Amino acid sequence: MDHAGRRDRLRAVAGGAGLDAVLVTNLLNVRYLTGFTGSNGALLLRADSDDVFGTDGRYTTQAGVQVPDLELLVDRSTVSALATRAAHLGTGRLGYESHDVTVDGLHALERVLGEAAGGGAVPELVSIRRAVETLRAIKDGDEVEALRRACTVADRALAELAAEGALRPGRTELDVGRELDARMLQLGAEAPSFETIVATGANSAVPHHRPDATVLRDGDLLKLDFGATVDGYHSDMTRTLVLGHATDWQQEVYALVAASQAAGRAALAVGAEVAAVDAAARDVIVAAGHGEHFTHGLGHGVGLEIHEAPGISALGAGTLAAGMAVTVEPGVYLPGHGGVRIEDTLIVADGEPELLTLTSKELLVL
Numbered sequence: 001m002d003h004a005g006r007r008d009r010l011r012a013v014a015g016g017a018g019l020d021a022v023l024v025t026n027l028l029n030v031r032y033l034t035g036f037t038g039s040n041g042a043l044l045l046r047a048d049s050d051d052v053f054g055t056d057g058r059y060t061t062q063a064g065v066q067v068p069d070l071e072l073l074v075d076r077s078t079v080s081a082l083a084t085r086a087a088h089l090g091t092g093r094l095g096y097e098s099h100d101v102t103v104d105g106l107h108a109l110e111r112v113l114g115e116a117a118g119g120g121a122v123p124e125l126v127s128i129r130r131a132v133e134t135l136r137a138i139k140d141g142d143e144v145e146a147l148r149r150a151c152t153v154a155d156r157a158l159a160e161l162a163a164e165g166a167l168r169p170g171r172t173e174l175d176v177g178r179e180l181d182a183r184m185l186q187l188g189a190e191a192p193s194f195e196t197i198v199a200t201g202a203n204s205a206v207p208h209h210r211p212d213a214t215v216l217r218d219g220d221l222l223k224l225d226f227g228a229t230v231d232g233y234h235s236d237m238t239r240t241l242v243l244g245h246a247t248d249w250q251q252e253v254y255a256l257v258a259a260s261q262a263a264g265r266a267a268l269a270v271g272a273e274v275a276a277v278d279a280a281a282r283d284v285i286v287a288a289g290h291g292e293h294f295t296h297g298l299g300h301g302v303g304l305e306i307h308e309a310p311g312i313s314a315l316g317a318g319t320l321a322a323g324m325a326v327t328v329e330p331g332v333y334l335p336g337h338g339g340v341r342i343e344d345t346l347i348v349a350d351g352e353p354e355l356l357t358l359t360s361k362e363l364l365v366l
């Protein structure tokens with residue numbers, strides 16, 4: 001992964017904002033910019049000089065392997081030590097991640113900077129807001145490759161369980177969820193992307209139902225929302241199946257959600273407003289009289305987090321750009337009855353988006 005290139009992109013943002021340095025404390029942002037995967041690390045990124053990576057003594061060896069290209073500062077009070085360094089370097093305007101620092105943390109930073117300045121000019125703290133998250137929204141080639149592999153693991157896990165007859169009446173939601181998770185681990189996932197959703201019968205009408213002891217029954221819908229994490233990158237896919245045979249209403253709702261999902265995918269284009277993408281999919285469901293049964297946004301970005309920028313919803317702002325990894329996941333939920341959601345992970349591109357979750361979207365009757 002091109003961590004130096006990412007740091008240079010943040011450096012350009014910092015320079016444009018008139019910052020002399022940026023203190024990056026969000027751990028995933030630190031990972032994105034340095035490759036460090038431990039539980040404590042921070043980065044002092046400098047506008048026109050060498051960067052400093054900080055961690056504590058537990059991670060000295062790991063930092064040497066994962067972040068060999070940066071000066072290493074080892075201190076139990078990692079963030080304070082980096083702030084002290086910034087002050088000693090004569091930093092005038094110091095960027096920080098206001099969404100990551102607590103109120104107590106901010107007070108501590110102000111105190112440390114004042115002490116380190118020793119009566120001289122105290123560095124001015126300036127929020128960079130979500131500058132790193134904004135960079136993270138556009139994936140580079142290595143990130144797309146990790147997402148591809150994560151999606152492939154999920155595709156294969158579902159295909160294997162379906163072929164083995166693991167999704168059948170008499171089993172419980174918990175049985176199926178545990179087997180999906182175990183199969184993804186066998187196929188190379190570091191972990192499931194999130195708590196796997198297995199929802200059958202009336203439970204399928206609950207968008208984020210937690211799997212329980214409910215038994216799969218003939219004629220019921222079975223909604224599976226799951227993903228694999230590979231190299232820190234998350235896949236996200238939902239498929240809804242039917243056990244035994246599909247009734248007319250199940251087929252109708254499925255066809256409606258599939259049409260909505262196709263419209264949403266077709267609207268994924270460079271420069272498209274996220275609210276317009278949501279509308280493209282939502283209008284199909286509203287026109288069929290089910291608007292009130294589609295109770296969430298259309299999709300979200302995926303990457304080092306399962307939910308990250310950009311959000312794709314009616315209230316969302318901003319436009320899509322090439323290289324964004326997003327989900328498209330409309331649903332129709334009929335309370336007490338059942339629900340259908342279909343979700344893919346895709347990469348926005350000039351021309352057609354690249355579909356990463358390749359499991360068929362034909363209604364599968366098992």
Ligand code: ZN
Nearest residue numbers: 225226236237
């Ligand atoms: Zn999902």
Ligand code: ZN
Nearest residue numbers: 236327329343
């Ligand atoms: Zn999702």
